[in-house]
Amino acid sequence: MNWDLVREIVASTFFLTGTVLAFVAAVGVARFPDLLSRIHAATKPQVLGIILMMNGLALSLGSWQVGWKVLPVIIFQLATAPVAAHMVGRAGYRTAKVRTDLMDVDDLTEDLALARRSMEDEQD
Numbered sequence: 001m002n003w004d005l006v007r008e009i010v011a012s013t014f015f016l017t018g019t020v021l022a023f024v025a026a027v028g029v030a031r032f033p034d035l036l037s038r039i040h041a042a043t044k045p046q047v048l049g050i051i052l053m054m055n056g057l058a059l060s061l062g063s064w065q066v067g068w069k070v071l072p073v074i075i076f077q078l079a080t081a082p083v084a085a086h087m088v089g090r091a092g093y094r095t096a097k098v099r100t101d102l103m104d105v106d107d108l109t110e111d112l113a114l115a116r117r118s119m120e121d122e123q124d
Contacts, residue, residue, distance in 0.1 A: 014056030
């Protein structure tokens with residue numbers, strides 16, 4: 001067994017696992033009942049799936065140049081996906097698109113009420 005074969009097997013495993021995770025994310029977005037569940041399904045497995053696929057690509061091509069080009073993609077996904085999910089969730093909450101009956105704890109209502117009161121106090 002040579003190292004090229006081992007590298008291709010590991011790369012194929014990364015590709016397959018990443019593809020399955022991306023598919024699971026797509027199914028979760030289509031099937032989950034509310035906004036917060038869909039956001040969770042869209043970000044968690046999708047980001048890990050892309051990271052695995054990018055690592056599989058770098059391993060499959062076996063070049064340091066590809067590895068350095070894949071690294072910004074991974075960093076960009078890790079930086080932007082959670083922030084985008086947070087902003088969509090917050091906007092959905094403020095526009096009443098979130099089902100509060102499915103929540104166990106709702107800390108944001110208190111924070112928004114305090115913010116509204118402080119804004120009203122500043123205006124007076």
